[in-house]
Every structure is written in structure tokens, then in C-alpha cells.
Amino acid sequence: MMISRRDFLQTGMAASAILGASSFGQWGRLAAQQALTQDQLTRFDTFGNVSLIHVTDIHAQLKPLYFREPSINIGVGDNKGKVPHVTGADFRRLYGIDDGSPAHYALSSGDFTALAQGYGRVGGLDRVATVINQIRADRPDALLLDGGDTWHGSYTCYQTEGQDMVNVMNALKPDAMTFHWEFTLGSDRVNELVEGLPFAALGQNIFDAEWDEPAELFPPYKFFERGGVKIAVIGQAFPYMPIANPGWMFPEYAFGIRDEHMQEMVDEVRAQGAELVVLLSHNGFDVDKKMAGIVTGIDVILSGHTHDALPEPVLVGETIIVASGSNGKFVSRVDLDVRDGRMMGFRHKLIPIFSDVIAPDPEMTALIDAQRAPFADQLSEVIGQTSSLLYRRGNFNGTWDDLICDALLSEREADIALSPGVRWGPSILPGQDITREDIWNVTSMTYGQAYRTEMTGEFLHVVLEDVADNLFNPDPYYQQGGDMVRTGGLGYRIDISKPQGSRITDLTLLKTGEAIDPSKSYVIAGWASVNEGTEGPMIWDVVEDHIARLGTVTINPNTSVTVTGL
């Protein structure tokens, strides 16, 4: 084992060490913020000779926000009960995080509303800029690597087709990036943006669909010489883009996991003298874990896609896997000691971006505001209020999705609503206004048409089984990394331990309480279809109409899904 035990222990539960023992009850907003300082959040004893900075899954969130981590994130197969499938109080016990501490608020669910009121917002790329600048002050040649899902997820990103994010990220000066939702801008726009990037656009698994050969625009890897170390960064885009997202929008490209090609690339860069091999991945955490056990020779995997935030790396063999959260909420710093062509040790810190504690970088604030200025009136328009916490993350439902399904049921006059189990989208606290920007933050996409169609009960069952297997197939290589499709007007039981075809039972039409009849047709409303030619109003307009009509939104507890087989 080349990583010494001592070095492993130095890896950080930085966040949990910030305040030591404290319970939130003793802390008012002012006290909490006075106790936290920027220096505490970013303090790091520079280590070794190489620094990596990882950001991922920003989903176009330029401004500070609230983001509730999931309370339900079930692991299956070998990952049952393993991180990141540990949530809430169990997560805090596992990492020794005090209840009510900043780390509790940043990393886990539980008491979210109270803690959010105390600790305030998180994220904001002007705060992220401050942290990156500080790391670069320690180590000027640190590598900044963006795991993708950057050019998607907001009103301004949609209106500018990703230009706002490209402008802001370029100012942060990343060294490389990989991709997922970017491709939903359509291949013409992706090609145009990528051709203009001043940094590497990597993806060893981005292939030409016609010839099944590596796509020229996306090299598999790039070499960097930093701290006297020859570093190869290999990119891995989201493997299931044409399946989980509309393939017709980027028909020239094929993806897949392609771990045999990954091994070829690792062998190739090692043969060219790479002393450190870093994988910038959008695989999702469990896929990265499996890949680390199959592909040999990767030192560090910077993991994205599944939006997990882990306070220390997970070790698989001699590979460390770093998970850096989402929505601009975290920056990971990984310092490495590379000697004699080998990684000898590491030190790591997952830095939570507390927006009220970390000073914004003024130049970046100005740049962000400039992107938003043309849309200021549209963004800030108040559509309604909420008396409930609105959030999305969780395997089965979130209150934002309950609201979206309610909107589909009432505005589209449907029996049943389906809403995709995506993991992006910030939270809104009880008592807050809901602005147009807030609605777009949880719905924005290039295929947001809200369709209305008919499905037999039998077909509906097939759909639920199909999506459930994307989440609960015991082999991570068959998982797509999202959550279960959200349902409105429909109840069911799911036994996650069963194989595809027999997990979902007891389908119930909630408005009548009757069992779903396999042979009967039901009116279904949904959005985010991957099929070309889908028609309907845009989902953000449907949700806006619904909220405007309600005035104040209240979401009752959702008990429509019963989960067994845990």
C-alpha cells in the first residue's frame, strides 16, 4: 500500500473540525456566522508537490442558494449501506459530525430549515472564485478541473445557450472539463462552444456514433507538468447520455462506459511517462467505484454526476475517489505528494462554500451580474410564496417535484403525472417568495415540453420498472445515476431487492383509491421526454401558472410510495 496510514488520516473532515462540539440550539444566525470564518473554511497546510481543485455539477448556479442534501439515498448490491448511501444522522455518526454544526448543515439532511436560517445560503461562483484564488495563492500551478453539468440549469443559461456559464467559467481559468447536460444544448451549439474553449474538453468515452471511433473534438486526455510532476488528466463524460437525455439532439455522438478503452488510455499515458493519472469523471460515484476496481493505474478519480458530497475520499485499491457535491456548494482541494513516479500520499479537504462567510470576489461578482443584467426583470418577478420547504433530492420524491406533479395534474387535467428524477435544483425555505428564476432553477432544460398522453396501466408499470432498474440494478454499470421518476396521482409499492419486472406492485390511482387496471388507459401528463417531436407547453410555464393561481404553496407529506426490501 503506497498511501501511508498517517497521510490517510490527514485527509480531512475539515468541515466537521470547524467548530467542534456545538449544537445549533445555542447559535443564533449572528453567532453562527461570527463563529465561522473564511480562514477556517479554507485553511489547509499545503502538502506534497501537486494540488488539484475540483468543482462539478454546478448546473449553472451562479448565485448563492439553499440546497438540501437527500434523506433517502439507498445503495444496492455491494454498495448497500456504503457511502454515499448513508444519510442524515447516520452520515453524521459515520464521520463524527456534530448535530447542528456547519458540517451537518452543509453535508447532511435533518433540521434543514432551521439550520439554513442560521447558516444562510451556500455557493455562488464569486465565492467559489475566492476559494480558488486562495488555493492558487498557496500553490500557483494548482490544476482546476470541472466535472461537467456546468452549462445547464438556469434561466440565463437557457436564454444564452450556455454562454453565461462559459463566460464565467473561463474567468475561473479551468485546465480541463468533461461533460453531460452540455450536450442537451444540441451538438451544433456544443461543438461551437467547445471549439472556443481556452482549456481542454476531455472524454475518452465520447465517440463518433457512425464509426464508433473516438470523437476528434474531445481528446481522451491531456498532459500537464505541475510541480515537476508529469500529470495525465483523462476525461470521462456521462456514459448514458443518449439514453437518459434526448439522443436525437446529438446524434453524431456515442458514449458508454468503455472501461476497456479507459484501461488502454491509462496504459498509454503511463507509457508516455505520466507519474500521476487523474480521472475527471462524470460516471457517478458507484460507477467510479466499480471502475476503480477494474481499471488499474488511476491515482485519483474526481467523481461527478450523482451529486454526492463526501468529507473524505473513498479508497479502492490504490485509487482515491473524491466527491465534490453540486450546485456550486463545494470545492474540493486535493494535495498530492508524487515522488519517483508514484503517488506517495495525499491531503484532502471538501470546502463548503458558506456564502455569508466567504467574501465574494468582486471581479467575479461584476462578471456574474453582467450575465444576469439583461434578464433582471424576468428573473426577479415574484410568482408566489411557499409555506413549505421546497427541495428535490431523494430517491423517491421531493416537495419541488410534488409541486410540479400537482401543477401537471391540474393544469394539464391528467389522472397521473410523471416528473423526471433529476438531482439538480436548489431548495426554497418556508416563507420565501418563489420567483421565476426559482422555477427555472428546477425545470430549465432544452426539452421541457409538458406532454399529455394516454398510457395503459400495463405500460405505466413497465415505465416504472424500467426507471427503477436504472436506480436499483445491483450492478452499478447498469445504473444511470438519477433518482426514481416522481409520480403525482399515483401510489405504488417498490421492493428494491427484486429484479426488474417485479419490483413495483400495488399501483393505485390516488383520486379514486382503485388499483390501476393493466388494460385500462389513463391520461398521463409529464415532461422532459427524450423522444423527438414531443409537444406541449413548457413545464416552467405550467408550474408558473399553477403557483400564480395558488398564491401560497403548501406541500403535504407524500405517502404515496412504500419502499421495501431495504
Added chain:
Amino acid sequence: MELTRRNAMILGAGAIVATGLPLTAAAAAGDEEIAAFTGGAEIGSTGVTLTAPEIAENGNTVPIEVSAPGATAIMVLALGNPTPPVATFNFGPLAASQSASTRIRLAGTQDVVAIAKLADGSFARASSTVKVTIGGCGG
């Protein structure tokens, strides 16, 4: 998530395979073809590599590659298809390499199998589950 007739047909096939109803018949048909190819000889597990996607991007055209250094022939079967045999690649003594790639059509989620006849006359088998899915809800 919206259904089209095409997807409904793909899904229907997928669901049948998933519940396992016709698989026994299909697997038996595959066994027959394999027995004819091997002459009933024992089949080992090393010497042939099958590369296939875990989840097909398009079930109508799934890229696969087979490779077996020194082999004289490689047979490919899609066990869940109405007609399981896909192709048999024969390699002459002057073949520079014993590998081939092609695209195959899969009726639904199923195992794709490659059987190679190796240089010493023995046989080797590799198999891979390829999922055909409707997808639609990535994170």
C-alpha cells in the same frame, strides 16, 4: 417518458425478457446452435473477449466486438432474439488478427454470447448482458 409506438414495441420485448417467460425457449435455441458449433465439446471461459455496451444507446444497432487470439472461428449469439445466431466469423491462417466488430439488433435486454474455436481446437465462451431501456431521467 412519453410513449411512441416504436418505444412501446421495444418496451414490450424488454418486459417479456425481464419477466423471463420466453427466455427458456430462446436459451434452448441458443444451446442447440452452440452444440452444433462445438460438436458438444466442453467450453472454457478464457481465450475470447466480447466487448459490448452495458446499456444499448439504440437497441436496433448495438456495436459489439469479439476477439480471440489464434482462433479459427468465433460465433456470436443474441440469446433473447427470435433467431439467436447473429454471425460466425471464420479466420484463415493468413488472418492478421482474430477479431471482428459489427452492429447487431437486440429485441430487448438479453445476454450476448461469443464462442471461439481456439487454435488448439478447444472452445471458449464470453457473455455480456446488454440492457435495452427507455431511459429518460438522468441526473
